[in-house]
Amino acid sequence: MEKSRDRLIHSVADRFQVQEKQIRVRKSEESVTALISFIVVQTDHDEIPLFVKQNRGDFLAEDNKKEILFYSWIKQQNIQLPIPECHVCQYDDDTGQSLLVLDDHSHSHHCTQWPLPPVMADCRKAIQAMAKVHASLWEHPALGDSIGSIPTPADIEQNENRFSNTLELFSREMEDRFSPAYKDVFQAAISNYYPLVSNRLINKDKLTLCHGDLHAWNFMYPKDSENSIYIIDWQSCNADIGAEDLAYMVGLHWTSERRQRYEMELLSLYYDSLIKGGVNNYSWDQCFLDYRIAVIGQFFVPLWQWESKVPPYFWWPHIERAVQSFRDLECEELLTS
Structure with a gap:
């Protein structure tokens, strides 16, 4: 759990070019397949709410990979679809673990x-x-x-x-x-x-x-x-x-x-x-x-x-x-x- 949290904080800090102390985990919950977190990134001008899914890799790893490839490909193609904006999408072929960071729309949806x-x-x-x-x-x-x-x-x-x-x-x-x-x-x-x-x-x-x-x-x-x-x-x-x-x-x-x-x-x-x-x-x-x-x-x-x-x-x-x-x-x- 601690390693997953550290990986999350590091990846988000790198993506938004902020220090790790500017990232706050608002809520986390563990499901059968993943750790779900809601975090807030404090920038110089705003607070950015994000949704995070971290899959462990020991269950439905290929399906998790599909989702990462989907967001990665859509982002590369710059196709506008009715999906949350993706900020981080990572998959480890060796472990089957994945990290997906999306805009959090739970406040408006x-x-x-x-x-x-x-x-x-x-x-x-x-x-x-x-x-x-x-x-x-x-x-x-x-x-x-x-x-x-x-x-x-x-x-x-x-x-x-x-x-x-x-x-x-x-x-x-x-x-x-x-x-x-x-x-x-x-x-x-x-x-x-x-x-x-x-x-x-x-x-x-x-x-x-x-x-x-x-x-x-x-x-x-x-x-x-x-x-x-x-x-x-x-x-x-x-x-x-x-x-x-x-x-x-x-x-x-x-x-x-x-x-x-x-x-x-x-x-x-x-x-x-x-x-x-x-x-x-x-x-x-x-x-x-x-x-x-x-x-x-x-x-x-x-x-x-x-x-x-x-x-x-x-x-x-x-x-x-x-x-x-x-x-x-x-x-x-x-x-x-």
Whole structure:
């Protein structure tokens, strides 16, 4: 802990060209994977509030590296996205430890309380922010290389086999809590998802940078309507079909009743925002089809969470929501086997 604190103070002092005594740690809290700190830098003219994430390196090290690479690359490219400004992003390949220092917006923004969804005014801002990221990086030549991984054909085959096996183990452990009918839907989704998207992924056709974990609690919503919204926690970012983020946020995390009320409105807003953002090779029909395909892709999420020993109160509701979204959007007609 003391070494992490010293490293933090030294890195921030170097970045802002201040003495270490001008840095005050306001609050620190330790999570399963990281030490989170809120600090204040006292300059000659101002106080600068900062948010700091220090990952230990013994859990999800590759995901932590993804986040560091994301902020580093965005900063190098000078791309303006709805994310907090990054001041320090460091990763140690030997230890897997990382250090991320961002602007702290907790005084002007808030996160909605889990598991409550945001009010619709905030949902619309979130969708527009997501679309801004997707439009800014739509078919970017760096996708799959400098930023955002893309699975190879071998990866795709391995994933399909892995999740088929995971489904068998999951079904066995759940016993009568997981019906044969639901198991059949899950297996059909696993068997058909990659055939629906593999050519797009391999050819980088109409792909963008997806957040990969874009639930409502990874947005910082402004307390004042004039402020911008921010997207945080980029450890899972990858190159993918943009609708994956929306299907994850709405199709997997909302109750059926709320989703049915607002789903098409938000999908339409997402599409319109892409077009306004400069995407000109994407039709509404393709967007709607992509969303339905992305809903099929959500069946992997609760299986991965169970496999990763995530507590059941996270993944258990996802099972029902994934099946209901699949049925409501008539995704079965997209399946070929």
